[in-house]
Amino acid sequence: MSAERPPAELDITHQDFTDCGWEEVLNNTERDGYMSMWQAFHAAAKRATADGQQSHAKVLWLLGDVCSMMLSPKSINEPFKPAIVMRGQRSAIPEDLSDPDIAFLSGIVNTIDDPWLKARLADLIWLRKRPRDIRFALMAIDSYRSIPIDRETWVFDGQECWERAMGLARMLNAGSGERLKEIEEAVIRAFESSTRQDGFLVLGLAGLLFDNGLGRDERSTIAQKLESLAREFDGEGDLHSAREFLKVSAKWFKAAGDNEKIAEMTVAVAESFVKEAEARIESDKPSHMAAAGFYEDAIQTYRTIPHSERPVHRVDERLKELQLRLNESGKKALDEMGVISIPGIDLSQYIEDARSSVHDKSTMEALEAFANLQPYSNVKELRQQVIKKLQKYPLQAIIAGVMMGRDGRVIARRPGMSLGDTPSEDDEIGIRAEMVHDHGIMVGMVVQGRILPALEVLQLEHRLRESDFFYLASRSPIVPIGRERLFGMALFAGYDYDFVTALHLLIPQIENMVRFHLKSAGVKTTTLDSKGIETENGLSTLMGLPECETMFGEDLTFEIKALFCDAYGPNLRNELAHGLLDDRACQSAYAIYAWWLCLKLVFNMFWNATHKIDGSSGEAAA
Structure with missing residues (x-):
């Protein structure tokens, strides 16, 4: 990325800012917080570089850098952190801004009317300009608090922006005038006007007030509204949402000193x-x-x-x-x-080998070993093994089978098989079902005997952070552009043993990854109905396309199908999409293996790409 940047010594002016097209960049960007702004500015900077507009490119690179920083409002001393940190490299931080950069930003910030960009620039100027100028802190506060409070904005950095405004106002104390009080009133108004349809935004607003010691005069009112919404959710049968609102309501009743209501909420x-x-x-x-x-x-x-x-x-x-x-x-x-009773399997040697494979290695070597604890399933060998098993136990093949869901539904039927010299259509369905079944047995053994023991050693010997996985995803060619952060969050969640979060993040991104690469290869991934409406196909349909095996290989294609979109297996994509996975299912061997498989894919593509760039001949095992 740095090789594409204009020279550091290149001077930029206010006119360069005016002419670089920054407003058009933002207007044409689907906004989902600062990350989308970061990516849009850097993409525009690359285009400007290609067009030979170096001054415009430098302005856009600078704007992208300031938007790339992760806002951590709870930190007073370091409110901005790099989005990516790995192997001695990182993305931008406030200290990277030179004095000329700060002077340039100070000269343009007053002309900006986009509250997101204005808030970020004013905040960074406040932090870096010497001597400090309180006007920029006040400008940051006012810009942050002009960002709307709604469900979508709140998720994409909106909460952090409002919390930063609170932190700045509290830091300035009397110097901020009535701003902290006004911010408190604005959040309370948003809370009071919110409804059940706003869902967990209501909890976010209540949490922001509670965590910052605000809303003291409204404690009982806030608690009562949360209780009321909880009762509404309960009446509609949404028991999960009702519980979450009841728990937060109890916190506010506790703050109000109402022990009777705390007990009532707990009941x-x-x-x-x-x-x-x-x-x-x-x-x-x-x-x-x-x-x-x-x-x-x-x-x-x-x-x-x-x-x-x-x-x-x-x-x-x-x-x-x-x-x-x-x-x-x-x-x-x-x-x-x-x-069903089967002989016990001694996994002790597998466990010891898995631990040894990652022990006493550098971080990269340990990750490489962890990602390659197990090769992809060999489909041809697995098929032959299944056929031999069914021929050895023909009764198992002849009798049709039924696959039951965890809630008792019949979700698939396996027809009886004849297993003649040339397998019939029913035979192929049955063989496929047994292959997926045997794959599931292997998954359980690999998770217990390899993945979890090795992960324990990896965590003990290395401190990997979420930003490390962001970097890994951003450098892996398999990860679609714009999905690096989501992949990074998912991979870190699994590393942190939060497989519930990992699974919920990963499954939609795996579907998008498959679709992205098929589209890039010119494969049609949509269906046009009789009314002329074109819809994107789901993962099951996509994985059924013959181009998948060409693109991903026969073995990886089978793994993805068996895990995510086959009724004879865990069918994770369908189960999650329809809300059929409970907490325990999200932490099953299948969930852990799915996370590890994604890490294997992302890391090996990263490793191969990195070594290709470095000129090394070594490659991670696939």
């Missing part, structure tokens, strides 16, 4: 778990296994209520009732499970 949380348990039992496909989990959650919640508040809510009696229900559901859950 409501517990009873929402009971409702979920009852709903699972009374559904068309009852599951006592799921109900038992919810009963256990309810019991644990009830136990947090202080003894002084228990008599009012009959807590002790309710605990006894729920324990009986838990025991009953636990017994009935056994009837829901079929038992």
Whole structure:
């Protein structure tokens, strides 16, 4: 990137800023916070460089750099951090701005009417200009607080901007005038006008006030509104949202010193778990296994209520009732499970080998070893193994099979097979189903015997941060442009054992990655219906295209299908898209393996690209 930059000694003027087209860049950019601005400015800078407009390119590079910095409003001393840090390199930080840069920014900031850009420039000038000029801090505060408060903006840096405005106003104290009070009032107004449709924006606003010690005079009012919204969610059957609102409501009631309401909210949380348990039992496909989990959650919640508040809510009696229900559901859950006994497998040597493979290595060597603990499944070998197994046990092949979902639905049927010299269409379906089944067994062994033991050593010996994974994703050719941060967040989440977050981030990005590379190869990825409406195909349809094996290889194509879009496997894409994965399923061996497979793919593409650039002949194993 630095090789494309104009010379550092090149002077830029206010006229260069006026003529560089920065407003057009922002107007033509789909805004999702500072990251989109960063990418848009740098892309425009590259175009300007290609056109020989060096002065314009330098202005756009500078604007991109200032937008690239990650805002961390809770830090007083370092509110801006680099977005990417890895292998001794990083993206821009405030200290990279030279005195001429600061002087240039000081000269243009007053002419900017975009609140996002104006806030960022004024904030950086305030931090770097010497002597400090309070006018820029006030300008930053006023620009930050002019950013709208809505659901989309809040997610894409809006919350951090408002929190930074609070921090600056508090830092200036009397020097900020009435700004902190006005910010508090604005957030409270937004909170008061929010509705159930605003969803978790309401919790974000309440959390911002609570974490910054604001809204003290409205504590009871805030708590009551959160409770009211929780009751609405509960009435609609959205028990998860209801619980989240009840928990935050309890925090505000605690701040207001209302112990009775704290206990009442806790009881409501517990009873929402009971409702979920009852709903699972009374559904068309009852599951006592799921109900038992919810009963256990309810019991644990009830136990947090202080003894002084228990008599009012009959807590002790309710605990006894729920324990009986838990025991009953636990017994009935056994009837829901079929038992297949297989000989135990000793994984101790696999575990030791996995640990040794990453132990006492540099960070890059350890990551390379971790990413290549297991090769991709060999589809041809797996197919032959399945055919031999079915020929050895023909009864297993002849009898048709049914695949059940975790909620009891029939989600796939495997026809009986004849397994003649030339496999029939039904035979091929059955062979495919058994291949996916055997792949699942392998996944469990690899996760327990290789991935988790090696990950434990990797974490003990190396401190990797989210920014490291951002850098890894940004340098990996497999990651589509604009998706680097999402991939980085997902990879870091799994590294941090947060496989729930990792899975929810990864699955949509894997689908987008497949679509991106197919489109880049000229493959049609859409369907045109009879009304002339063109829609993007989902992952299952995309992976069924013959071009996938050409592009990704037969083995990787099978892995993606088996994990994400095959009803005979975990079918993670469909299960997640329809909200069918619970917390436990998101932390299963399949989820962990899916995260590791994505890390393997991203890292190996990064490694190969880096070594190709460096002129090295070594490549990571695929």
